[in-house]
Amino acid sequence: MSKPDTAAQARCWEKMRRPSPELLRGLRGGALAAARDAGPDRYDALLAGLRRERVDRPVVFVGAGTCGLGAGAARTLEAIRRWLAERAVSAEVVEVGCIGLCSEEPIVDIQLPGRTRLSFGGITADRVPDLLEQVMGGTVPAEIVLGQFPDPQGLLQPWDDVARLDEHPFMARQRRVVLVNSGIIDPGRIEEYVARGGYSALAEVLASRTPEQVCDEVEASGLRGRGGGGFPTGRKWKFARQASGDQKYLICNADEGDPGAFMDRAVCESDPHRLLEGMAIAAYAIGASRGYIYIRAEYPLAIERLRQAIEQARAWGLLGADILGRGFGLEIAIKTGAGAFVCGEETALIHSIEGRRGMPRPRPPFPAARGLFGRPTVINNVETLANLPGILERGAAWFAGMGTAGSKGTKVFAISGMVRRTGLVEIPMGTTLREVVFDIGGGIPGGRRCKAVQIGGPSGGCVPESHLDLPTDYEALKAFGTIMGSGGLVVLDESTCMVDFAKFFMEFIQSESCGKCIPCREGTRRMLEILQAITRPRRREDGPDALERFQGIMQLRELGEMIRATSLCGLGQTAPNPVLSTLQWFRDEYEAHIYDRDCPAGACKELVGAPCQNACPAGTEVWRYVAHIARGEYQEAYRVIREALPFPSVCARVCHHPCERMCRAGSTGGEPIAVRTLKRFVVDRVSPNTYAPEVRPAAPGGPRIAVVGAGPAGLTAAYYLGVAGYAVTVFEREDQAGGMLAGAIPEYRLSRSQLRHEIDRMLVANIELRYSQALGRDFSLDDLLGPMGYRAVFLATGAHHSRRMGVPGEDGLEGVIPGIRFLKEYNLHGRELARGRVGVVGGGNSAIDAARVALRQKRVDSVAVYYRRTQAEMPAYREEIDAAWEENIAIRTLVAPVEVIGRDGRLAGLKLISCRLGEADASGRRQPVPIPGSEHVVELDTLIVAISEQPEVDGLSGLTLRRNGTLVVDPESCATSRPGVFAGGDVVTGPNSVVDAIAAGKRAARMIDNYVSGRLLRSLPKVRLPGVYIEPVQADEEEAGSAARVEPPLLTVSRRRKNFAEVELCISEEQARREARRCLRCDLEFTQPA
Amino acid sequence: MMSDVMRIEVDGREVEARAGETILEVLRREAVHVPTLCHIEGLPPSGACRMCIVELEGAPTLVPSCSYPVAAGMKIRSRSPKVLAARRMIVELLLSSHPDDCLYCGRSGRCDLQTLARDLGVRHRRSRPRGERRERDVSSPSIVRDPDKCVLCGKCVRVCEEVQGVAAIDFVGRGARTQVGCAFESGLNVSSCVNCGQCILVCPTGALSERSCVDEVLEALADPDKVVVVQHAPAVSVTLAEEFGLPPGQDVDGRMVAALRRAGFDRVFDTSFTADLTIMEEGSELAHRIRSGGVLPMLTSCSPGWIKFVEQFYPDFIPNVSTCKSPQQMMGAIIKRFWAQREQVRPQDVVSVSIMPCTAKKFECGREEMGCDHVPDVDYVLTTRELGELLRMHGLDLSRLEPEAADTPFGERTSAGKLFGASGGVMEAAVRTAHWMLTGRELQELEIGPLRGLEGCKELHARIDGLQIGAAVVSGLGNARRLLDQVRGGRKDLHFIEVMTCPGGCVGGGGQPIGADAAAVEARMKALYAIDRDAPVRVSHRNASVKRLYDEFLGEPLGEISHRLLHTHYHRRDVLK
Secondary structure (H helix, E strand, C coil), X not given: CCCCCHHHHHCCECXXXXXXXXXXXXXXXXXXXXXXXXXXXXXXXXXXXXXXXXCCCCEEEEECCHHHHHCCHHHHHHHHHHHHHHCCCCCEEEEECCCCCHHHCCCEEEECCCECCEEECCCCHHHHHHHHHHHHCCCCCCCCEEEECCCCCCCXXXXXXXXXHHHCHHHHCCCXXXXXXXXXXXXXXXXXXXHCCCCHHHHHHHHHCCHHHHHXXXXXXXXXXXXXXXXXXXXXXXXXXXXXXXXCEEEEEECCCCCXXXXXXXXXXHCHHHHHHHHHXXXXXXXXXXXXXXXXXCCHHHHHHHHHHHHHHHHCCCCECCHHHCCCCEEEEEEEECCCHHHHCHHHHHHHHCCCCCCCCCCCCCCCCCCHHHCCEEEEEHHHHHHHHHHHHHCHHHHHCCECCCCECEEEEEEEECCCCCEEEEEECCCEHHXXXXXXXXXXXXXXXXXXXXXXXXXXXXXXXXXXXXXCCHHHXXXXXXXXXXXXXXXXXXXXXHHHHHHHHHHHHHHHCCCCCHHHHHHHHHHHHHHHHHHCCCCCCCCHHHHHHHHHHHHHHHHHHHHHHHCCCHHHHHCCHHHHHHHHHCHHHXXXXXXXXXXXXXXXXXXXXXXXXXXXXXXXXXXXXHHHHHCCCHHHHHHHHHHHCCCHHHHHHHXXXXXXXXCHHXXXXXXXXXXXXXXXXXXXXXXXXHCCCCCCCCCCCCCEEEEECCCHHHHHHHHHHHHCCCEEEEECCCCCCCCHHHHCCCCCCCCHHHHHHHHHHHCCCCEEEECCCCECCCECXXXXXXXXXXXXXXECCCXXXXXXXXXXXXXXXXCEEEHHHHHHHHHHHCCCCCCEEEEEECCCHHHHHHHHHHHCCCCEEEEEEEECCCHHHCCCCHHHHHHHHHCCCEEEECXXXXXXXXXXXEEEEEEEEEEXXXXXXXXXXXXXXXXXXXXXXXXXXXXXXXXXXXXXCCCCCCCCECCCCCECCCCCCCECCCCCEEECCHHHHCCCCHHHHHHHHHHHHHHHHHHHCCCCCCCCCCCCCCCCCCCCCCCCHHHHHCCCCCCCCXXXXXXXXXXXXXXXXXXXXXXXXXXXXXXXXXXHHCCCCC | CCCCEEEEXXXXXXXXXXCCCEHHHHHHHCCCXXXXXXXXXXXXXXXXXXXXXXXXXXXXXXXXXXXXXXXXXXXXXXXXXHHHHHHHHHHHHHHCCCCCCHXXXXXXXXXXXXXXXXXXXXXXXXXXXXXXXXXXXXXXXXXXXCHHHCCCCCHHHHHHHHHCCCCCCEEECCHHHCEEECHHHCCHHHECCCCCCHHHHHCCCCCEEECCCHHHHHHHHHCCCCEEEEEECCCCCCCHHHHCCCCCCCCCHHHHHHHHHHHCCCEEEEHHXXXXXXXXXXXXXXXXXXXXXXXXXXXXXXXXXXXHHHXXXXXXXXXXXXXXXXXXXXXXXXXXXXXXXXXXXXXXXXXXXXXXXXXXXXXXXXXXXXXXXXXECCCEEEEHHHHHHHHHHCCCCHHHXXXXXXXXXXXXXXXXXXXXXXXXXXXXXXXXXXXXXXXXXXXXXXXXXXXXXXXXEEEEEEEECXXXXXXXXXXXXXXXHXXXXXXXXXXXXXXXXXXXXXXXXXXXXXXXXCCCCHHHHHHHHHHHHHXXXXXXXXXXXXXXXXXXXXXXXXXXXXXXXXXXXXXXXXXXXXXXX
């Protein structure tokens, strides 16, 4: 696929042309005709003024298209006029259309006499006085300037230090043929269009070409219909030209209906004469004397601009009878439609113009043979027609020089959705979607990842992120299973649920289907019903409804393919596409909805309930305790937390808070609620005695359960089993409990006394804890289930084995320490193994922990972390990386170790190689690619290897393991391959978060209970919705305005650098209540006052 | 260039096709059964139901055979697994939003959807209809609409607009909420619906049906205090047989009379009698208009759908419409005002029932003009279909009954009156009598070829006794529209125009048995012609009972009593159009 050549890149706008002599001669009225007659000087002066090559007084241009007006351009205009009037500044104010950068609207351009035109973004009325003050005074406010217009003739003085607008990242890759005048000229003045070469192509065509030649030229250019289908325009014309009929019609289809697509509107509003000229050329070519513009009534501004343009063109002799004296006549009428999506389908559109209900009819016969009022008719879309002046003026070869083998020219796209810059872009065909999203659109805001791009609106399909290198080419897109469509391009990020997204389109189709043919009407309804069943909870999840849901996926595909094969019109034939393509690329999301009753993106409200609760692996009712905090009911808050988590204060300190990532306050433009900080506030304030579990006494001689490993997973399982009345024995290898919480997490993050207290309280009456008992050393699984008499075993031995780097020199050198060993030696036994210059290899939490612990050890001079990707790809928690960085730990990225260098049996240094990021791998992360010859050595005294951890396999023999040593369990029941043996936590998942381990322990306890009681080892997925109503607290007015997230106070760097005092501190009550009141209370959607 | 005849391949077999034909036409000729729900012979294809899809080699989708033109060398698979799977799924989709009440549905056994589900072997469906029922429209005296049973094939909409030129109904709403309805979602009764019932005939399901009076009639029959008198229209005796599974075109006149008596009707009269009477009155009116320079052309008034049509769409033609009541209403008036008096029964104790091929008659008998002192001349109208139902309910098997004669005096008819049942029949009977009235001589050749047959528009230009007479016959209101527009446009050569609402006349009426195609309607028509051919008395003015009625009661045509009982006037009607 050809990339845009550099020359074109530097010049996204086509060169301005002068009106041709041919045109000038033929004009029957208007300013140019008058100037023509008044002589060359007058003519040249007029032209220069119209082309803004010369302005006598300041000109202020305001983007006043529908997008601009929506952003407040009307008030901006008013403010500009007021400012000018108050200061008695003589300036011209011009309303222009849309330049395409809609996210920067309202856009205001200012051109001072003799200077180039400047463009500014986001000029709401309140910013007007400041802007005008500065610019009129000759200074440019740098933070809001978008750029200055290029001045190819070099007549004007450019502004210093202001980038050129055509080099703006949004513009640089564009090639503006259709949009060449958009947002630049005054659409209300035909003079400006003509002065820039408008209507010259028409004049030339009428004067010197036969209609057949025009058809040939257009066919040779390779122009294809821009409305969606991509039918070769020249060929369509020839069919109509050859069809017999006393009257032929040309229809411009401006019934743009795709959600999020508005390029036709922009052309009609910003450059209406380009469309009229295109229509005149097309009508001449096919032999039509009447033309219609079919446009939806929802586009009042576009209709107004077109009306005005038609009037002006008639007055100048460019429409009506005998155009330019060449004997060809064309009348154009505007027909407004009620805005039905199906009326974009050509036969339905024809019915609508004929005054009937917009319903399609079967083709053949095609409109080119029998169309409007039974006569041969050509229907072209706005963008198609707007391409014609360029093609006829510069020739087929010029046009065919842009684009790909089968798709010529440019295409206008409307970018919307989760992307930084939204708006209209015109790019050469063949530009990849990745370029459009990331280079032009600026990528995804908020640090989220791009998930997919929906192209082609409701008729199109989605392209997953991994395939964004797909070129914008009719055939390539079709082969991929989507369509070019009219150019709607919606960017989706991780917060979009693909099932919900497909459902949106199905709802759209259901409300827009004309209802005529059965597959489209009934089939899409059925599809919608299935999607609704998938995304909604049912009273009973195991009844026939569930069966219906399970059939869903199979039936969706079958139905979709039938609808595609049998529907009457294009709307129906393409209606299943959004479902089929999301099903193809995101089947896992469908399955999560169906089998797990979960929406991974957190978007399907009815499944998710409160997103915070849904996101918590342990199912904590986050919304509920936050609501209690807001009301000052801290004890209730504590109970809610404790109900779900046996480790409240641990979680209040070290939880990676997935709840905050899904918090709706954060996904709707603001910042998420600081949930962990609030939890910390509660656990620090409320006595743990507030919650006393009711423990059922263990029956003498009742079933006994063994738990191996006293980490968070093991202790949680033991706790819940103990409470349920089982006699539990916990075997711990170390001489203290806590697992990784004690061994790996440094004390500055989690105070040891807190941890000990928490564990002590968990050890309820039925639990016995035995220390220094290691599986495989002191006892075996056979012992537990045999002579020792346990009915079931829960393995939670964790992942304590640091992986090796696999580079030469790694083994046997003094000073090279596995990460976990390093942490445990310090955390459990107080031994400081690091000294001098310390290097840590790895990018996960244990690497950062090791680095920060090392930094605190007495003999250490400096610490550096080496990671092979960039910081963005580091798996460690963001705040940990930030803290490490603050503490002066060097973080060196894009380096990979290649050799450990030793001297005399002791570590001397580490040889690294620099990397760059290559293609994405299966995990979606971009792979580091070593750069040959970039090897270099850093001198080290201590090297801590903390790449990753895996379980130690001692004592696991007989169980099914993965290659990395983790245990294979049934995810639903935690059961291993050996009956009676269950497992959870890091030994199953590899290194994972505390809250996931707690969740595994809870699930295992439930399943072991099931196992021992002889029940099925299954739990039906259940939708957990908020069920308790808590009266909300009204926020006062002042508060409602300012809603900044509370940040916990941190110990200053100087006070924490060489000690293990807790870094994160607690917030005040006032802060806590204020933060809690920020909560959007998603739960209220599901609860009722009693 | 393409030759007219070409060869195409159908299911691996070469067959002949002609340019301009659709795939469906070829397949049907080749006896390949292709199911359709929305196809109407003679109208442009709509392509809505997708049942007729076939696989066309090289086409990206399945193509609808009803609209797809043949091309030389095309290869078609009409029953490939893909095609069958699609058809079955379409039926399943329809069923998934269809109420489960076949057992209680009037169309059970004659329902296209039922047949398709059976024939295509649809034995289960994966989703059930979701509760919400839509209200039935029972506002019309003639037609009941049940949107829940509608499959939106659009045939009713097209017949109403394209055949009848009425366009009372159209699609309303979008997507799955689309339904067929009147403007502003009003009831049929306030729409421009002319009650012709052609929509019922084309409806593949029970979504459209006549407003049934069977229960009311049963009640009257069971009431010992009521004298129940029944009249039957000329076109009923040649179609009723179809209700009993016999082929179209059989006349069961005498057996029907016997059956009606067994069912409990006290008197059985023949509406053809008043058809003869109508000829006397209408013929006299026409002669009077011609002689006295009255408003011409005169338009017939027997067809109540047509009357409402004129009132709504062509009120300027109301003066042209004959003032004669329709034969049904004439019979009704005579029964209640003359026969009852003679039999010494109070008119309110007489229940006057008529058996009509027509749903608009149900509307007509309730018109204000059609009664006296709030006692309607006709109480209940049963369609041919309802009569079939009533007789089946009584266990009366037509084929096993001995024919009986209708009651005197109004059971006597001529075959001219019987001809009223076919389009052109009124005109033919009128011409026979007009010739006699104008010349005093009987017409030599009674059968008038140009006025016979299924064509929608027939004309006759003849010279009778020096007078150049122009007559036109139209059936189907779309044809009436075109003719009236010509007259509005200044056409002067016509004196008398017969208009029948339904294509083919009453033999194609909206109350006739379901499932008749053009050939069946033609067979019904031919049965009437056969009756005429074999009849002893073939002109209305020779009906002895009619003459006696004039002698004993009416006096003379257009006389004072006639005027009071047999004539009426119509008025402009404003409806939503």
